[in-house]
Amino acid sequence: MRLSLELRFIYTCGGTLQGLNGTIESPGFPYGYPNGANCTWIVVAEERNRIQIVFQSFALEEEYDYLALYDGQPHPANFRTRLTGFQIPAPVTSTGSVFALRLTSDFAVSAHGFKLFYQELQSSTCGNPGVPHGGIVHGSRFDLGDKIMYSCVQGYILDGHPQLTCMASSGNTAAWDFPVPICKAEDGCGGTLQGSSGIISSPNFPGEYYNNADCTWTIAAELGDTISLIFTDFQLEEKYDYLEIEGSEPPSIW
Numbered sequence: 001m002r003l004s005l006e007l008r009f010i011y012t013c014g015g016t017l018q019g020l021n022g023t024i025e026s027p028g029f030p031y032g033y034p035n036g037a038n039c040t041w042i043v044v045a046e047e048r049n050r051i052q053i054v055f056q057s058f059a060l061e062e063e064y065d066y067l068a069l070y071d072g073q074p075h076p077a078n079f080r081t082r083l084t085g086f087q088i089p090a091p092v093t094s095t096g097s098v099f100a101l102r103l104t105s106d107f108a109v110s111a112h113g114f115k116l117f118y119q120e121l122q123s124s125t126c127g128n129p130g131v132p133h134g135g136i137v138h139g140s141r142f143d144l145g146d147k148i149m150y151s152c153v154q155g156y157i158l159d160g161h162p163q164l165t166c167m168a169s170s171g172n173t174a175a176w177d178f179p180v181p182i183c184k185a186e187d188g189c190g191g192t193l194q195g196s197s198g199i200i201s202s203p204n205f206p207g208e209y210y211n212n213a214d215c216t217w218t219i220a221a222e223l224g225d226t227i228s229l230i231f232t233d234f235q236l237e238e239k240y241d242y243l244e245i246e247g248s249e250p251p252s253i254w
Helices: none
Strands: 011-018 021-025 037-044 050-059 066-070 079-083 099-106 115-121 135-138 147-152 156-159 161-167 174-175 183-187 192-193 217-220 244-247 250-254
Touching: 135 161, 147 250
Parallel strands: 011 037, 192 217
Antiparallel strands: 021 115, 037 099, 050 115, 066 079, 066 099, 135 147, 147 161, 156 183, 161 174, 244 250
């Protein structure tokens, strides 16, 4: 009888960072982070100041590898969100003078990782709110009293408030008066769907779908659940039009 022993090593990194600004990169960026990574960065600003992080690149194996953000020390009570996948996240601003990030990867596939810029924000600035996909921002000042305007590129329509104003908040800090708007495709197709069941149809169904359609639907289930698709009607122009279905466990495309 032959016994095999699989050794798995935990790769640790990170540290405490101070200063007006700087960059954080996943280990090995952009050539891929190690498997078994457990890295924690803690950014500390001057008292009463806040910290904003702006992602410049982001690619983590979806669902299996993730970057957890903490509004304060890396404690469960301060957990804010978990980032994974291949889409660059919007800028994130802390409410206090400490912000933490923790990279966790499994022992299999990895991606090229992430790079971000962090800066210390004084109480009189709102920070860069970012630009939505398909959007254009007009204005480059983000201090108290400043206004910025949003519009969308051709083929998209604005959903939300087109103008944001940097205003004083109740915590003696500056904050934007409205959330960043989004830009939706004019044909209205695609989106993120949740719930125990639902229906997805191509644009204009049962009529013909549009030429040059590019629609993406994301179905999100509870952790541990699976998703089943049942087609009741299907007709696409053979060889030229197609529907691509991508699963996350295991990663695959049909």
